[in-house]
Amino acid sequence: MSCWAPGCPVLSMCRGLSALPVTCLERAKELKTRLGILLHKPELGHRIGTSGKLQLGSRRRDSSQEVLEWRESFDQLLKSKSGVTAFHTFLKTEFSEENLDFWLACEDFKKTRSKTKLASKANRIFEEFVQSEAPREVNIDHETREITRKNLSGATSACFNEAQAKTRTLMEKDSYPRFLKSASYQDMTRQATSCGISKRSHT
Numbered sequence: 682m683s684c685w686a687p688g689c690p691v692l693s694m695c696r697g698l699s700a701l702p703v704t705c706l707e708r709a710k711e712l713k714t715r716l717g718i719l720l721h722k723p724e725l726g727h728r729i730g731t732s733g734k735l736q737l738g739s740r741r742r743d744s745s746q747e748v749l750e751w752r753e754s755f756d757q758l759l760k761s762k763s764g765v766t767a768f769h770t771f772l773k774t775e776f777s778e779e780n781l782d783f784w785l786a787c788e789d790f791k792k793t794r795s796k797t798k799l800a801s802k803a804n805r806i807f808e809e810f811v812q813s814e815a816p817r818e819v820n821i822d823h824e825t826r827e828i829t830r831k832n833l834s835g836a837t838s839a840c841f842n843e844a845q846a847k848t849r850t851l852m853e854k855d856s857y858p859r860f861l862k863s864a865s866y867q868d869m870t871r872q873a874t875s876c877g878i879s880k881r882s883h884t
Contacts, residue, residue, distance in 0.1 A: 745873035752861050752870070755853040759784075767869070771860045779817035780848050780856070783810040787845040791838045803836040811844055821847045 744763060751758040751767075758764040765781070772778040786806050793799045810819050811829050825844050832840035860866055 745876040748869050748873040751866075755849075755857050758857065758860075767866070768857075768860055771863055771865060772856060775856065775859070777856060779810060780819055780852050782817065783819045783848055784845055784852070786810065787841045790841060793838065796836075799838065800833075800836045803833055803840055806841065807833055811841075819844070819848050820851060 747761055747763065751761065751764045758768055765785070769778055769781050772781055783806070786809075790799075790802050790806060793802055807815075807829065809815055810817050811821070811826060812818075813826065821844050825847050829841060829844045
């Protein structure tokens with residue numbers, strides 16, 4: 682309906698719009714067009730969002746049992762790649778990730794078959810983690826440090842066994858219990874538990 686009477690609100694609105702700069706009107710039209718596109722495609726956004734959630738959900742369900750197993754023992758945590766990653770992230774917050782890095786370096790070292798590589802790797806690990814004032818020195822006693830130093834003269838896959846065992850015990854008795862009590866792990870267990878309940882309710 683149109684109205685051109687002097688007091689007509691439609692006429693007032695038209696006059697008001699004509700007084701606006703052209704750029705303002707163009708921007709308003711552009712905004713309206715963009716909003717129209719978004720409003721007419723809600724199902725597209727919903728589909729993307731839903732599929733994303735489903736993928737994440739299935740991934741969480743696959744690993745939910747694994748997350749809960751980490752609290753059963755330190756061995757269970759170390760057996761899990763995602764467990765090691767989560768524990769490493771936690772250790773970083775305590776500035777003690779060198780203990781786990783040393784343990785992992787020792788595990789990798791044991792797989793070395795070449796005697797030449799064994800000797801060079803042993804020296805590199807010793808210099809980085811074991812020797813006094815090492816850049817990433819692990820917390821082991823002087824006696825263990827000296828035993829490891831002597832082992833380097835005839836490097837074998839077992840030359841870090843004692844130092845690795847001491848570091849592992851330290852993590853198990855000190856860092857691991859704190860990891861289980863940490864907010865990050867508590868959050869993971871809540872998610873894992875809720876995924877487990879949800880999975881059971883759908884079977």
